[in-house]
Amino acid sequence: MITNRRHRRQHWLRIHSILALSVGLLFVLTGFTGSLNLIGPELDRWLNPELTVIPRPGAGLSPDQLMASVKSAHPRRFGAWRLQFPESPASPAIVWYDKPIETSEEPYAPLMVAIDPYTGEILANRFWGHTLASWVHRLHSQWLLGGFGRTLVGLTGLVLLASLVTGLRLWLPARRRLRRALTVKPRAGFKRRIFDLHRVAGIYGLPILMTAVLTGLHLAFPSLLTTVTGTSDFGHHEAPDAEEIAASSAVSDTPLNLAQAILMARGLFPNAIVDSVTTPRASNGMYRVDFRRPGEHHALTAVWVDPYSGQIRQSRNSANFSRGQRFVNAIRPLHNGSLLGVTGRILGFLAGFLPLALYLTGMVHWLHKRRIDVVRYCPRLPPEWVRLWRRHWPELKGLLSALARAVAAQIAHVASVLFRRMLELWAERQRRRTPSQD
Structure with missing residues (x-):
C-alpha cells in the first residue's frame, strides 16, 4: 500500500517537474508583464514627463475645442475619432484614431493623441503598441504575435493550470501534518528551507494564481464563455x-x-x-x-x-x-485586480512575482536533488583553488552582502513609491465618483 502510494507520488512529481521545466519561464514572463500592466498608466507618465498636465482652475476646454485642436493637427485623417476624457486633473485627454495609414499593416495599432484638456496643446502623437506600456501589454497578452500569439498564451495557460493542479496534489498532506505543510521549518538546512518556501509560496498564492489563469483563459478565448452564457x-x-x-x-x-x-x-x-x-x-x-x-x-x-x-x-x-452578462464583464476587472479596488491591484501586482519565486525555488530544489544523485561523479577542485577561495571568501561575502542590501533598499524604495502613487490615484478616483445610483 505504501509502495503504491509512493509510486503515485513519483508519477505526479514527474508530471509537475516536466510541466514546470517546459513552460516555467513562460509562466514567469506572463506574471512579470502582468504586474507591469497594472501600473501601466503610472509607468507611462513616469517615462514620459511631457504627458503630465498642470491642473488649472476651471473646467477646461469643451470637447469641441479639444477635437478641433486635434483635427487641425491631423487634417488628412477622416472618419471617426474617439475622445477619452482625463482620468484625473493631472492626466491628459486621449483622442483615438483607429485606422491610421502608418500602421495599416498591423492588426491593432491606433493613433493616440494626448492633449492638454486646459490649453488644447498636443502633448504627444503615439501609436498603441509602440509605447513601452502598450508593448508590455502586447507581450503579456499575445507575445507580440497577434491573434496566433493570443492562442498560444491561452494554450500555455492550460498547461499552467495543470501545473498548479499537480502542485496542489503533491502538497496535500495528512491531517496531522497540515500545520507543518503551511509553515517554514525554523532552523532548517538550505535544502529543506528552499523546499518549504516553494511549498508555502505555492499554497498561499494558489487562489490568486488560479484566478489569474482562469480569467486569463477567458481573455485568450473570449468566444468560448460568451457562447456558453449567450452574452x-x-x-x-x-x-x-x-x-x-x-x-x-x-x-x-x-x-x-x-x-x-x-x-x-x-x-x-x-x-x-x-x-x-x-x-x-x-x-x-x-x-x-x-x-x-x-x-x-x-x-x-x-x-x-x-x-x-x-x-x-x-x-x-x-x-x-443579465447575470451572465455581469459575470462575463466582471472577468477583466477580476483578472487585473481592479474589481477589489486598491487592495486587489496591490495583490495582483505582488502576485505577478509569485511565478518567479516558485520557478527559482523549484529549480534550486530540482538541481539540488539532481546534484545528490551524481555527487560521486563530481570532480574534486585543486587544493590551490580551495585555499584561494577560503582566503578571499570573507571579503567576497562582505561585498555580496553590501550589494544585496543596496539592491533590497532600492527595491523597497521603488515599491513604496508605487504603493503611495496607487493610493493617491485611488483616493482621487474615489473623490470623483458620485455616490448615488441612477
Whole structure:
C-alpha cells in the first residue's frame, strides 16, 4: 500500500517537474508583464514627463475645442475619432484614431493623441503598441504575435493550470501534518528551507494564481464563455450590432456638435460619468457616448445619438444586464485586480512575482536533488583553488552582502513609491465618483 502510494507520488512529481521545466519561464514572463500592466498608466507618465498636465482652475476646454485642436493637427485623417476624457486633473485627454495609414499593416495599432484638456496643446502623437506600456501589454497578452500569439498564451495557460493542479496534489498532506505543510521549518538546512518556501509560496498564492489563469483563459478565448452564457463582452469598446445604425436623413443644416450630443445622451444617465464620445464614421453615422456608472471599472453604458435629429437611436444600460452578462464583464476587472479596488491591484501586482519565486525555488530544489544523485561523479577542485577561495571568501561575502542590501533598499524604495502613487490615484478616483445610483 505504501509502495503504491509512493509510486503515485513519483508519477505526479514527474508530471509537475516536466510541466514546470517546459513552460516555467513562460509562466514567469506572463506574471512579470502582468504586474507591469497594472501600473501601466503610472509607468507611462513616469517615462514620459511631457504627458503630465498642470491642473488649472476651471473646467477646461469643451470637447469641441479639444477635437478641433486635434483635427487641425491631423487634417488628412477622416472618419471617426474617439475622445477619452482625463482620468484625473493631472492626466491628459486621449483622442483615438483607429485606422491610421502608418500602421495599416498591423492588426491593432491606433493613433493616440494626448492633449492638454486646459490649453488644447498636443502633448504627444503615439501609436498603441509602440509605447513601452502598450508593448508590455502586447507581450503579456499575445507575445507580440497577434491573434496566433493570443492562442498560444491561452494554450500555455492550460498547461499552467495543470501545473498548479499537480502542485496542489503533491502538497496535500495528512491531517496531522497540515500545520507543518503551511509553515517554514525554523532552523532548517538550505535544502529543506528552499523546499518549504516553494511549498508555502505555492499554497498561499494558489487562489490568486488560479484566478489569474482562469480569467486569463477567458481573455485568450473570449468566444468560448460568451457562447456558453449567450452574452457579449463589452470590455474593448465593442458593440458590433449598434455601430451599423444609420442616422436619419439630414433635417438640419447644422448637425449636433460633441457637447450637444453629450447633453442629449446625459439625459438618460444624469449621474453617470462620461468616459468618452465618438464622432460619426461617415455622414450617415452616429455619435456614441460611453458612460461609466458609479461602481463600474470601465465604461459599459452607451448611448447612440442621431447627429441631425438629436434623437436617441439606441442605448445600452449596464443596470439591465443579465447575470451572465455581469459575470462575463466582471472577468477583466477580476483578472487585473481592479474589481477589489486598491487592495486587489496591490495583490495582483505582488502576485505577478509569485511565478518567479516558485520557478527559482523549484529549480534550486530540482538541481539540488539532481546534484545528490551524481555527487560521486563530481570532480574534486585543486587544493590551490580551495585555499584561494577560503582566503578571499570573507571579503567576497562582505561585498555580496553590501550589494544585496543596496539592491533590497532600492527595491523597497521603488515599491513604496508605487504603493503611495496607487493610493493617491485611488483616493482621487474615489473623490470623483458620485455616490448615488441612477
